[in-house]
Amino acid sequence: MHVAVCVKMVPAPGQWSRIVFRDDGSLQREGIELIINPVDRNALEEALKIRQARGGTVAVFSMGPPSCLEHLREALAMGADRAFLLSDRNFAGADTLATSRALAAGIKKEMPGFDLVLCGSASIDSGTAQVGPQLAAYLGAAHLTEAFSISVGEQNCFQVRTAGSHGYFVTDLRKPAVISVTKQLNKPRIPTLFDIMASCNKEIIILSSAELSLPKSESGLEGSPTKVRELFFSPARRLARILEGSMEDRVEELLRQPGVAGVLK
């Protein structure tokens, strides 16, 4: 079983107050501590479990500046066999579509016989949840989002459980497949010291847009149809209201309020 895992480097939550947006709407990442997007670690953990049960290889793919190399080393310490960083000035400013296109090109080139691609359901910085579905389209693979359980069934079919509004769905996916996962899927492992030492003998390969045969017009800002018009912090206010009247009236009003506020449907 050959599994590719896509990971994104995102600003550490403690650093969010230091994030600066450029005029083009992209993030100024220099000087900001990055981490592996937390739910992407769940994707990697699941890939490692599948390899442990079924054999095969696990390769990690990411796109970003060279500073992402140290985080890919962390993925190797968790147990991935290989890591690929798509790093090139042409990739800068990519939206989700250009990112998916580049990641798909990387997977096709370096892991053409893949059985499964796993990625986190959304990143904690932009949170679009678009890369998984777009990646599946570029790879021509079946796809599910919001998976909280994956098991490898007969004939290399994946049985996937995904959350629904009043329960969950159980779906069989034939390989090759792309699955976006949630935090409920597993608990990511912490690398042991032995894993850390072993990771230093593993290779991280940097791939350029030329090596992936991606012209500039299909990469980065130029290849991105998304144009950011404005970025702003959505104001969040606490709503405090003291209910008055008899106990019955107050209870009735209380039961009505969550629906009015849109908290409960």
Next chain:
Amino acid sequence: MDFQPTVQQDLLRKAVRQFAEDEIAPLVNEMEINDDTPLDLVGKMGDQGFLGVAIPAEYGGTGMGHLARMIMIEEVGRISAGIAMALQVMQMGAGMVVDLGSAAQKAKYSPLLAQGKILVAPAITESSGGSDLEGLSTRAVDEGEYYSLTGRKVFITNSHISELAVIIAKNEGGAKRDFSAFLIENGTEGFRRGRMERKIGFHGCITGELIMENCRIPKENLFGDKGRGLAIALRGINDYGRMGMAGIALGLMQASLEASVKFARERILYGKPISNLAPIQFKIAEIYADLEASRFLAYNAAWLIDQKKKSDTQVSSAKFFSTEAALQCTRKAMDIYGAYGCMKDYPLERYCRDAQLLVPADGTNDIMRIIAGRNLAVKK
């Protein structure tokens, strides 16, 4: 001069920090109440390779070295000084067996020690104190086929959870400085555990007595050469014990700094966060400066040990400077919290209690000054 940590050291810091936050932090409140070392946690630390950080790969460790160990103790100490203390002494015992044991002792115990499957407690201190090593009264009598040990060791870290002990004892009839070291397995006739101490801090780390009454030690359990007991004790204390104290001090200062900044940004006085007030900024700046100065002293001393260079002046200086800095920094952090700092709901009072324990352990700070001062001042 390259201040950049290696890739391995960076990954180690991240992994240990995550482990400490995920696995140790949830146990801290319980340890404060029952003052017990969670053995499940010890097993997990063994599985992660924590006990073998400074043990070479051929003996079951990773050989990452003493600087890596310092970073590890700092990260564990940031969450729990008690567990950091227990861990650093486990590493000290394992390290002493690998560094100083016979080939047979290394082969028998090292892989198990490196994985935390068994623990060894170095036992040097007696009721007369730990600094005056020549005043130790535990006696070893050579009975021909075995050694007979009699004496009482006190303030021994991990005394009641270790399967092995390294005992320093005076050779009966020998000269003033004629001491030897012995390995004793738990269950040996005449060897037992005594009382457990109740300390003001380091909760989660067991400290107690080990008692020998005509305890028969097989000849092959002599640890190192006969008559080298004091040298063995000092090597373990210098390379592991004192460095461990400095590492815990760094962890307590880092925790104090983070707690102070967080509280100062959230606490509103006169309509503004107190982080805007100069006296609060002064305290935070002083904590930071003390932490960084201590860190450079401690890292340099650990690096010297890794390079197998003479390090007692640097180790002693790092020990007294960083532990006294930790006392001051934890107190300043408590001051920033005001009355909240005196409440058990916040960790500040725990940091202060833990910092005080760093001062006498592994050689008092006055002894540290004597070592460094004598090395620097006395003409040789």
